[in-house]
Amino acid sequence: MREACDLVIVGAGPxxxxxxxxxxxxxxDVLVLDQQPEPGGQVWRGEARxxxxxxxxxxxxxxxxxxxxxRPGARVVAAPEPGxxxxxxxxxxxxxxxxxxxxxxxxxxxxxxxxxxxxPGVLGVSGLQVLVKDGxxxxxxxxxxxxxxxxxxxxxxxxxxxxxxxLLIAEQAPAARHWGFALQLWRYPGKLLQGAVLSAGLVGVxxxxxxxxxxxxxxxRLESVRMSVSGREEQLACDYLGAAWGLVPxxxxxxxxxxxxxxxxxxxxxxxxxxxxxxxxxGELLGIxxxxxxxxxxxxxxxxxxxxxxxxxxxxxxxxxRAFAGALALHDAPRPELRRLATPETLLCRCEDVPLSALExxxxxxxxxxxxxxxxxxxxGRTCGAAAETLFGWAAESVRPPGLPARIGSLxxxxxxxxxxxxxx
Amino acid sequence: xxxxxxVIVGGGIVGAALADxxxxxxxxxxxxEACSIGSGTTACGMGHLVAMDDNAAxxxxxxxxxxxxxxxxxxxxxxxxxxxxxxxxxxxxxEERAAIDAKVASYRGVGVRAEVLDAAALREAEPALSPxxxxxxxxxxxxxxxxxxxxLHFARRARDRGARLMPGCxxxxxxxxxxxxxxxEALAAGHIVLAAGVASPRLCPELPISPRKGHLLITHRGAxxxxxxxxxxxxxxxAHGSGGASVAFNAQPRVTGQLLLGSxxxxxxxxxxxxxxxxxxxxxxxxxxxxxxDGLRALRVWTGLRPATPxxxxxxxxxxxxxxxxxxxxxxxxGITTATGSARLVADQLLGRSSAIDSRPYAPAxxxxxxxxxxxxxxx
Numbered sequence: 001m002r003e004a005c006d007l008v009i010v011g012a013g014p015x016x017x018x019x020x021x022x023x024x025x026x027x028x029d030v031l032v033l034d035q036q037p038e039p040g041g042q043v044w045r046g047e048a049r050x051x052x053x054x055x056x057x058x059x060x061x062x063x064x065x066x067x068x069x070x071r072p073g074a075r076v077v078a079a080p081e082p083g084x085x086x087x088x089x090x091x092x093x094x095x096x097x098x099x100x101x102x103x104x105x106x107x108x109x110x111x112x113x114x115x116x117x118x119x120p121g122v123l124g125v126s127g128l129q130v131l132v133k134d135g136x137x138x139x140x141x142x143x144x145x146x147x148x149x150x151x152x153x154x155x156x157x158x159x160x161x162x163x164x165x166x167l168l169i170a171e172q173a174p175a176a177r178h179w180g181f182a183l184q185l186w187r188y189p190g191k192l193l194q195g196a197v198l199s200a201g202l203v204g205v206x207x208x209x210x211x212x213x214x215x216x217x218x219x220x221r222l223e224s225v226r227m228s229v230s231g232r233e234e235q236l237a238c239d240y241l242g243a244a245w246g247l248v249p250x251x252x253x254x255x256x257x258x259x260x261x262x263x264x265x266x267x268x269x270x271x272x273x274x275x276x277x278x279x280x281x282x283g284e285l286l287g288i289x290x291x292x293x294x295x296x297x298x299x300x301x302x303x304x305x306x307x308x309x310x311x312x313x314x315x316x317x318x319x320x321x322r323a324f325a326g327a328l329a330l331h332d333a334p335r336p337e338l339r340r341l342a343t344p345e346t347l348l349c350r351c352e353d354v355p356l357s358a359l360e361x362x363x364x365x366x367x368x369x370x371x372x373x374x375x376x377x378x379x380x381g382r383t384c385g386a387a388a389e390t391l392f393g394w395a396a397e398s399v400r401p402p403g404l405p406a407r408i409g410s411l412x413x414x415x416x417x418x419x420x421x422x423x424x425x
Numbered sequence: 426x427x428x429x430x431x432v433i434v435g436g437g438i439v440g441a442a443l444a445d446x447x448x449x450x451x452x453x454x455x456x457x458e459a460c461s462i463g464s465g466t467t468a469c470g471m472g473h474l475v476a477m478d479d480n481a482a483x484x485x486x487x488x489x490x491x492x493x494x495x496x497x498x499x500x501x502x503x504x505x506x507x508x509x510x511x512x513x514x515x516x517x518x519x520e521e522r523a524a525i526d527a528k529v530a531s532y533r534g535v536g537v538r539a540e541v542l543d544a545a546a547l548r549e550a551e552p553a554l555s556p557x558x559x560x561x562x563x564x565x566x567x568x569x570x571x572x573x574x575x576x577l578h579f580a581r582r583a584r585d586r587g588a589r590l591m592p593g594c595x596x597x598x599x600x601x602x603x604x605x606x607x608x609x610e611a612l613a614a615g616h617i618v619l620a621a622g623v624a625s626p627r628l629c630p631e632l633p634i635s636p637r638k639g640h641l642l643i644t645h646r647g648a649x650x651x652x653x654x655x656x657x658x659x660x661x662x663x664a665h666g667s668g669g670a671s672v673a674f675n676a677q678p679r680v681t682g683q684l685l686l687g688s689x690x691x692x693x694x695x696x697x698x699x700x701x702x703x704x705x706x707x708x709x710x711x712x713x714x715x716x717x718x719d720g721l722r723a724l725r726v727w728t729g730l731r732p733a734t735p736x737x738x739x740x741x742x743x744x745x746x747x748x749x750x751x752x753x754x755x756x757x758x759x760g761i762t763t764a765t766g767s768a769r770l771v772a773d774q775l776l777g778r779s780s781a782i783d784s785r786p787y788a789p790a791x792x793x794x795x796x797x798x799x800x801x802x803x804x805x
Binding site: 078080081363364366367370371377378380400401402405406407408409411412413 | 574646
């Protein structure tokens with residue numbers, strides 16, 4: 001199948017939706033692709049049906065009214081030439097011709113290996129939150145959450161609201177940095193409110209700073225966790241552990257397209273345009289910055305794509321959210337102890353069962369791939385690559401298409417239609 | 426200055442195999458590699474160990490090399506993934522079918538086992554193949570392996586005998602008696618061997634080696650099983666045709682349960698980007714032989730640059746005008762197969778010994794000696 005549009009947007013989270021709204025409202029033919037069945041991205045997952053988040057509801061209705069088209073279950077598998085994306089949609093394949101492209105591929109959780117992290121019952125922080133939002137019953141189940149930053153509180157709030165017994169929220173950052181960060185929120189009323197609501201929902205839940213997981217234990221699935229809490233070890237019997245340390249941007253498609261990446265973020269100009277002409281990047285791709293940064297950068301990209309002027313207020317908001325993102329990055333940086341949790345037997349790459357000991361003689365990610373098969377499996381290093389970057393300081397490897405397994409047929413572009421046939425408008 | 430009996434420039438499979446052989450002879454060795462051991466063209470190829478009979482010299486070197494690999498098989502670590510799956514050369518029509526008998530004779534002539542499969546036997550051996558195929562040539566002693574780990578195995582064995590491995594050391598220049606690194610360090614060498622594949626002409630511009638790009642695709646685990654390395658008989662035409670870009674069907678079962686698919690050849694093509702038009706042709710060709718291929722899941726697509734010489738044979742031996750320099754490069758698509766034989770041939774010459782096969786067809790002098798009338802003919 002074939003599609004053509006003025007602007008294609010990859011990712012229907014807040015950044016993609018904001019870009020779509022601005023561009024479609026200005027009259028562009030906009031096509032939004034997302035792997036999920038509904039728009040909203042990970043952060044507004046389920047809001048398209050349930051709609052409890054007011055900000056999400058506002059943007060989702062605006063998107064629905066904008067005239068932008070949405071293709072669910074669509075995954076980009078190749079970018080064979082400028083202006084063309086090959087897309088896999090369930091059992092069929094699609095070629096999309098576009099004038100401009102906005103990358104809004106969001107972020108995933110940063111996992112660091114610790115003994116037992118591959119046991120059933122151990123998930124990411126947001127991963128566990130998503131499962132619960134999607135219907136996993138957590139009522140009466142004992143949960144420990146370990147990680148960093150605002151997502152930890154957001155996940156705790158969801159689990160708590162669904163009847164989960166949250167035994168401990170373990171924030172890895174030291175108290176000083178944690179509260180320093182919390183105080184910074186005062187300068188940003190929007191953030192403060194969000195924080196306050198979250199906290200209100202979590203009355204009575206134990207929180208600790210300078211706390212992290214040492215080991216997950218269990219015969220066939222998780223039975224308990226060993227934690228380091230303010231310098232002391234503690235063992236907690238539990239059913240679920242959500243453990244992840246902040247977010248890392250999903251840079252694969254940006255890298256595949258040849259966009260310049262610096263310091264773990266896509267380099268863009270004030271129009272959110274990358275170094276590759278007519279390709280923009282928004283949201284977490286610019287460095288983890290949350291919903292506000294995604295919305296504002298999305299609006300800026302949508303306006304740029306439609307060649308519309310940028311309102312002063314939006315410019316100002318942009319500078320504000322960038323300052324917040326800077327503070328978040330500082331706060332979320334995993335502490336050194338987290339790099340030493342894994343033992344030689346701990347798996348680093350769970351697709352290919354690569355233990356840490358297999359990397360003994362490797363000095364970079366390329367050697368780890370070639371000699372030990374790290375990241376050679378079905379996730380193509382999405383999990384272990386980011387972990388290896390954090391553990392060893394190794395630079396990311398180049399991306400090879402299709403990024404995630406795709407049908408071979410999807411990599412073969414459909415034949416161009418005969419020149420006499422014109423697309424109906 | 427550090428002094429070695431021999432400095433090998435290039436830590437691909439050929440340089441690593443040579444370090445292994447020479448260190449076993451008691452020579453002090455430095456193996457100098459710009460990036461990581463086995464990470465260049467070695468890491469990009471299919472890893473076939475295949476006897477090829479395009480001409481007598483090619484057959485002699487490949488058949489001997491495959492036999493040398495077989496001798497090594499029991500000492501190769503599991504991670505090298507040596508798998509004696511054999512090769513099936515597939516005939517699509519009666520003309521190709523008729524060519525098989527001559528090939529059987531030429532293989533047997535150098536002691537390589539070979540047998541004919543008719544259409545029914547082929548169907549039984551490889552049910553996943555297209556039913557339209559008319560027969561195949563089976564070469565049961567061919568094998569496949571995972572080249573980066575094979576290179577690493579050779580290099581580490583050399584290291585254990587005292588060789589110095591120097592990955593991450595790009596070479597600035599080759600001088601009589603010394604190899605000058607980009608960091609300014611100079612390594613004194615009784616002998617210097619240039620085994621830098623496609624990068625060789627950068628250090629020795631007169632070498633007639635040019636890149637010939639290829640594309641490969643590997644599937645997810647759990648791909649439908651094939652049991653042999655599968656190659657279309659038309660591969661030889663494709664491999665040694667001197668014209669434009671060509672594709673040919675080549676598929677390998679990997680011990681990981683994955684299927685590795687090739688192949689394409691683009692003379693002179695540089696740059697490592699995946700070219701969709703070539704990939705499309707390659708996959709379409711592959712689907713002709715393996716129906717249902719389009720439904721398999723691709724895990725990765727990548728490219729590599731083969732170091733091609735004008736006559737398709739490697740340069741193995743002394744540089745005719747630089748007596749201090751030895752060459753072990755220009756293997757095009759047969760560097761993995763012939764690494765074992767190439768290492769022996771160069772080592773034998775360097776040590777003044779005779780070899781199991783005649784080394785003259787691979788002598789660099791066929792191109793480089795300006796007074797040799799042959800060279801003109803080869804460049805024509």
